[in-house]
Amino acid sequence: MRIAIIGAGCSGLTTIKNLVEAGVEDIICFEKNNQIGGNWVFTANKGHSSICETTHIISSKSMSQFSDFPMPDNYPDYPSHQQVLAYFQAYAKHFHLEKYIRFNVTVLHVEKIEKEHWRLYLNDGTCADFDYLLIANGHHSVSRHPSWKDDFTGEYLHAHDYKSNRGLEGKHVLVVGAGNSGCDCAVEASRVATRVDISLRSPQYIIPKFFMGRPTDSFAASLQWLPQSIQNWLQKIFLRIQIGHYRDYQLPEPDFSPTQAHPTINSELLDKIRHGKVHPRQEIKEISGQIVFFADGSFTKYDVIIAATGYKISFLFFDSAFINWENAISIPLYLRMFHPKYLRLIFIGLIQPQGCIWPLSETQAKLAGQLITNKIQLPTNWHEQAYIEGKCLEQQFIRHPRHSIEVHYFPYLKKLNQILQQ
Helix, strand or coil: CCEEEECCCHHHHHHHHHHHHCCCCCEEEEECCCCCCHHHCCCCCCCCCCCCCCCECCCCHHHHCECCECCCCCCCCCCEHHHHHHHHHHHHHHCCCHHHEEECCCEEEEEEEHHHEEEEEECCCCEEEECEEEECCCCCCCECCCCCHHHECCEEEEHHHCCCCCCCCCCEEEEECCCHHHHHHHHHHHCCCCEEEEECCCCCCEECCEECCEEHHHHHHCCCCCCHHHHHHHHHHHHHHHHCCHHHHCCCCCCCCHHHCCCEECCCHHHHHHCCCCEEECCEEEEEECEEEECCCCEEECCEEEECCCECCCCCCCCCCCCCCCCCCCCCCECCCECCCCCCEEECCCCEECCCCHHHHHHHHHHHHHHHCCCCCCCCCHHHHHHHHHHHHHHHCCCCHHHCCEECHHHHHHHHHHHHCC
């Protein structure tokens, strides 16, 4: 049984480790960079998909670590990107994973061949065939740009290409989008820019990293025994106690529950707003040159726009006729892993949990290893369940491509474990 894995980031590493533990040895993991770590390898190169210079994780240490490899005791509640990369490097070394990885190799094209096998065409001019293909290269590589991108004549960059606040000194900056990347960009830019505005098209839950002295995610985990409706009500009450009304920060009030959309975890933005360092603005209506016109009729001239407008679910090595989920609202994958037509094509980490992705990728990898070695089987109707599951999740979250791979952390983890324990 020959297995190919694309990507040696967090999901790729735990996939190698769990396949080996399941008894699979003929594994090749293709990594286009020269080291493991994926997005957590910081580089100032705009072409490389990486975190920015000051990034810390937004899930806490205790809720982010792999089950059998804890983070060091001296790590803070929210480790830096340097510490996260060191953790992944230690994980790879401890489990002897690098011998399965081919570095500096890009998969240019993948095609399905006979008997549902997979042929990979590589950038060194060679090709290779595999029995199973596991996709673990993440979903933060192809930027989603706004329609007005080319109307702005100042400096424009997507959050994907934002690495540090150097070069923003003395400038008027507009950040578009209040997700996790947008808020980070606004906070960092406000340290050096003359003025920073942040434009929101829709309401957003912006949640501090700590509640009652505990990391917010670990506090939320303690409520999991309650019905979801009670959890939602309590979360709203706790947020109101901690931060008040969003309108107190000139932000729109969400008219949905905290678990219906991907939350923004940020302890600094609200403080920056109240200190006059970041200024909320309404949705952009049009742009002329460097002048931005907002929905409330106001307008302002900007030197720089940073578009934190998300990413497309894109796999450049597949023909678009084979898989094209760039604008999908609902993605049909059973357990968010298995394509309804191809059992030997498995996605690891193609999820956006309300929590940390790494423990979920680890559980997905365990399930994949058990399935490949015939220790477990999927239910006979898994093909139909893939479509049903996609539609079900579509109804649980705000209907938008941003939420096409969203999952509720604990219910999803429970579902994976139920299959593993059958």
